[in-house]
Amino acid sequence: MRNDESLPPQGRLRGAIARLTSSLRAQLFAWVVLTLIGAICINLYLSFRSADITADLITDHTLLASARVIAEAVHVDPGGTVQVDIPPAALEMFDTGYGDRVFYQVVTAWGNLIAGYPGLPQPRRQQVGEDAVFRSDYVRLMLLNHPIVGLGEDSTISVTVAVTHNSQYAMRRRLWLSDFAKQLGLVLIAGLVTIVGLQRGLAPVLRLRDAVRERGRQRLDPLEPDMVQSELRPLVHALNDHMERVQNQMAAQRRFVSNAAHQLRTPLALISTQASVAARENDNARRDEALQALRSSTRQVTRLASQLLTLSRAEPGSRRPRNDTIDLVATARRVLETLAEEALRHDIDLGLEAGDAPVHVEGDGLMLREMLVNLVDNALRYTPAGGRVTVGVGRNGDDALLWVEDSGPGIPEAERAQVFERFYRIIGTEPEGSGLGLAIVREVVDGAGGSVTLGDAAEGGLLVTVKLPAV
Numbered sequence: 114m115r116n117d118e119s120l121p122p123q124g125r126l127r128g129a130i131a132r133l134t135s136s137l138r139a140q141l142f143a144w145v146v147l148t149l150i151g152a153i154c155i156n157l158y159l160s161f162r163s164a165d166i167t168a169d170l171i172t173d174h175t176l177l178a179s180a181r182v183i184a185e186a187v188h189v190d191p192g193g194t195v196q197v198d199i200p201p202a203a204l205e206m207f208d209t210g211y212g213d214r215v216f217y218q219v220v221t222a223w224g225n226l227i228a229g230y231p232g233l234p235q236p237r238r239q240q241v242g243e244d245a246v247f248r249s250d251y252v253r254l255m256l257l258n259h260p261i262v263g264l265g266e267d268s269t270i271s272v273t274v275a276v277t278h279n280s281q282y283a284m285r286r287r288l289w290l291s292d293f294a295k296q297l298g299l300v301l302i303a304g305l306v307t308i309v310g311l312q313r314g315l316a317p318v319l320r321l322r323d324a325v326r327e328r329g330r331q332r333l334d335p336l337e338p339d340m341v342q343s344e345l346r347p348l349v350h351a352l353n354d355h356m357e358r359v360q361n362q363m364a365a366q367r368r369f370v371s372n373a374a375h376q377l378r379t380p381l382a383l384i385s386t387q388a389s390v391a392a393r394e395n396d397n398a399r400r401d402e403a404l405q406a407l408r409s410s411t412r413q414v415t416r417l418a419s420q421l422l423t424l425s426r427a428e429p430g431s432r433r434p435r436n437d438t439i440d441l442v443a444t445a446r447r448v449l450e451t452l453a454e455e456a457l458r459h460d461i462d463l464g465l466e467a468g469d470a471p472v473h474v475e476g477d478g479l480m481l482r483e484m485l486v487n488l489v490d491n492a493l494r495y496t497p498a499g500g501r502v503t504v505g506v507g508r509n510g511d512d513a514l515l516w517v518e519d520s521g522p523g524i525p526e527a528e529r530a531q532v533f534e535r536f537y538r539i540i541g542t543e544p545e546g547s548g549l550g551l552a553i554v555r556e557v558v559d560g561a562g563g564s565v566t567l568g569d570a571a572e573g574g575l576l577v578t579v580k581l582p583a584v
């Protein structure tokens with residue numbers, strides 16, 4: 114686990130943010146609570162609008178009632194003059210303790226101001242509340258046209274009442290705050306329920322984590338899928354499959370090490386015996402014989418060691434993958450030059466069958482060469498003297514083909530799959546050899562994305578065909 118203490122504060126903050134954003138719990142919590150907060154913000158805006166409308170309506174009602182009381186107080190005196198004595202109740206109904214200022218105006222149909230404040234703005238429609246500014250105060254206005262008996266033809270007066278917004282705003286705030294408190298409570302409850310739900314929902318995952326963590330290095334038996342929810346069971350199955358693969362690989366590795374040790378032990382024991390015999394022997398001819406045998410055993414051990422090394426290099430992940438572009442014709446030519454002496458010693462006619470054009474493949478040049486060396490080495494080794502070995506290179510569509518055929522005994526069909534296994538040798542084959550050559554061939558070909566097949570050569574021997582993607 115990384116230790117954040119060693120990081121500068123900025124890095125620590127970044128680490129904490131990265132941990133938070135990658136946390137399933139934080140993500141689910143954010144999705145639920147942020148969605149809820151979004152919905153509540155919209156709701157709060159709507160409830161603010163509705164509180165506003167309600168407060169307007171109530172104010173308008175009071176304004177209309179006040180205008181009506183004032184209009185009722187208008188009368189025509191016996192001299193024909195219009196009079197009004199504003200009843201105190203008409204203005205007192207606005208005294209709600211918020212220090213609102215009230216303005217009014219009574220005007221005849223022909224425009225005479227009978228009472229009130231000159232210059233009070235006039236609403237466009239009567240009996241409908243309206244917002245306006247009067248003497249730098251924001252006010253709510255209401256107009257009422259009222260008929261007056263005894264005033265002649267145009268017997269109406271207009272009463273306008275205006276009130277500042279203090280009480281209306283207070284009412285709106287109160288209506289809205291009670292809604293706000295309810296919704297805040299709702300978010301808190303939803304948040305708590307989400308946390309509890311997440312805790313409960315994630316508990317099986319944490320149990321699974323602990324179960325995996327508590328296992329020792331060697332414990333690879335399957336985990337119980339029922340310990341987590343159904344959605345997560347495929348993950349447990351995948352984990353179990355992976356552990357099974359690791360288990361098989363570990364078993365194969367153990368087998369391989371024990372086989373290798375076994376293969377090394379036999380020639381090493383021989384070397385020891387042959388060395389003792391040579392040391393004890395006084396007869397020159399017999400000593401030479403023992404030394405000869407000693408040399409042969411040493412060669413065998415050296416061969417085994419170098420084959421083991423090549424195989425380990427050919428395994429995936431053991432070397433940095435190299436993508437050289439290799440000309441198979443040139444490679445084959447060089448390999449044949451190296452092995453020409455060996456062919457001569459075995460009295461074998463070693464030849465190359467290839468056109469002048471290069472045949473390019475992509476892959477690890479060194480390993481591809483090792484593959485070809487092993488194939489030709491097999492052909493030379495298992496073909497009796499006087500025989501013939503041919504290496505061929507060509508193209509077939511998008512494939513580069515490399516084949517090695519010999520006039521030896523070939524490999525029976527039944528054993529063609531097994532000879533690729535590590536340390537597998539056909540019974541009765543000459544004793545020198547470690548059984549790793551064809552395993553190396555298969556690793557190299559797999560690594561280069563190709564395939565290798567065994568077949569019958571025209572001359573009765575073995576035909577090995579390697580197919581690689583050409584470039």
Ligand SMILES: Nc1ncnc2c1ncn2[C@@H]1O[C@H](COP(=O)(O)OP(=O)(O)OP(=O)(O)O)[C@@H](O)[C@H]1O
Pocket residue numbers: 416420487491492495496519521522523524532537538539540542545546547548549550551552575
């Ligand atoms: N060209 C061939 N003709 C006949 N038999 C072959 C041929 N090539 C391989 N074999 C058989 O397949 C077996 C496996 O070959 P492989 O190259 O893997 O191992 P090896 O040759 O025994 O040992 P080494 O690791 O030294 O190459 C051989 O032991 C041999 O019996």
Ligand SMILES: [Mg+2]
Pocket residue numbers: 487490491546549550551
């Ligand atoms: Mg071999």
